Amino acid sequence: MWIQSKCGIRIEEFTYFDFSKDYIIKSVDGILQRLKIDHLDSLLLHRPDALMESDQVAEAFDLLYKQGKVRDFGVSNQNPMMMELLKKDVKQPLAVNQLQLSAAFTPGFESGFHVNMEDNQAAMRDGSIFEYCKLHDVVIQAWSVLQFGYFKGNFVGNEKFQALNQVLDRLAIKYGVTSSTIAISWILRYPAKMQAVVGTTNPKHLREVSQAASFSLTRKEWYEIYLAAGNNLP
Numbered sequence: 203m204w205i206q207s208k209c210g211i212r213i214e215e216f217t218y219f220d221f222s223k224d225y226i227i228k229s230v231d232g233i234l235q236r237l238k239i240d241h242l243d244s245l246l247l248h249r250p251d252a253l254m255e256s257d258q259v260a261e262a263f264d265l266l267y268k269q270g271k272v273r274d275f276g277v278s279n280q281n282p283m284m285m286e287l288l289k290k291d292v293k294q295p296l297a298v299n300q301l302q303l304s305a306a307f308t309p310g311f312e313s314g315f316h317v318n319m320e321d322n323q324a325a326m327r328d329g330s331i332f333e334y335c336k337l338h339d340v341v342i343q344a345w346s347v348l349q350f351g352y353f354k355g356n357f358v359g360n361e362k363f364q365a366l367n368q369v370l371d372r373l374a375i376k377y378g379v380t381s382s383t384i385a386i387s388w389i390l391r392y393p394a395k396m397q398a399v400v401g402t403t404n405p406k407h408l409r410e411v412s413q414a415a416s417f418s419l420t421r422k423e424w425y426e427i428y429l430a431a432g433n434n435l436p
């Protein structure tokens with residue numbers, strides 16, 4: 203078992219971000235207390251805090267590491283420059299970045315495919331974070347792997363995604379798995395250190411998720427799913 207948690211988002215009268223030393227330490231102590239455990243395997247800084255001072259984060263990480271309360275560190279929804287900024291002072295490797303990715307949510311790939319073009323897909327909003335993670339061996343933990351938009355629901359079996367579901371269903375028969383498994387195997391096919399974060403306590407769903415690691419989609423199948431989700435290639 204690997205226990206990971208995140209900190210940095212404060213939900214009070216309104217939501218804001220806090221990567222101060224005191225808040226990081228207080229957050230971890232609260233998590234350990236609530237879960238009745240003595241350490242976290244991994245702690246992620248959730249979203250960027252514009253007021254973040256990397257030396258404060260470094261002091262918090264050093265203390266948590268020395269005290270044995272956190273073994274590994276990472277980030278969530280951060281771009282390459284934000285990670286570089288943290289690395290100015292943080293000594294521990296930033297081992298993980300949690301990023302939104304699914305067959306029906308691929309803005310990071312669109313901008314890559316449309317480099318040097320005039321169309322809207324060429325707009326790069328995340329600073330090539332997928333390539334950066336590959337370059338630095340950062341584990342990409344994809345979130346909302348079966349969802350479209352920003353928490354808009356599951357696209358598997360959803361009539362808004364007929365073309366995509368036709369392809370998923372056909373490949374599900376070919377590989378002897380479910381369409382959800384194919385959707386997750388699409389994530390894992392990306393050649394980086396990929397992990398799919400799936401929220402479930404349903405054993406059937408858990409089995410579907412784990413089966414996605416037992417085979418690999420072909421290159422052509424990966425692109426077919428990408429195009430069936432409504433994308434185009436130059």
Ligand SMILES: NC(=O)c1ccc[n+]([C@@H]2O[C@H](COP(=O)([O-])OP(=O)(O)OC[C@H]3O[C@@H](n4cnc5c(N)ncnc54)[C@H](OP(=O)(O)O)[C@@H]3O)[C@@H](O)[C@H]2O)c1
Nearest residue numbers: 278300345346347349382399400401402403404407410411
């Ligand atoms: N970094 C970020 O900004 C960010 C954002 C969102 C989430 N996350 C991470 O992702 C974790 C999970 O988030 P989430 O609960 O919103 O997860 P999710 O995986 O996006 O959605 C969970 C939903 O998907 C369904 N589901 C799971 N497996 C399925 C399958 N094989 N087939 C069909 N439906 C399936 C679940 O139904 P059942 O319950 O019936 O299985 C549940 O309704 C969070 O704890 C968080 O760590 C991170």
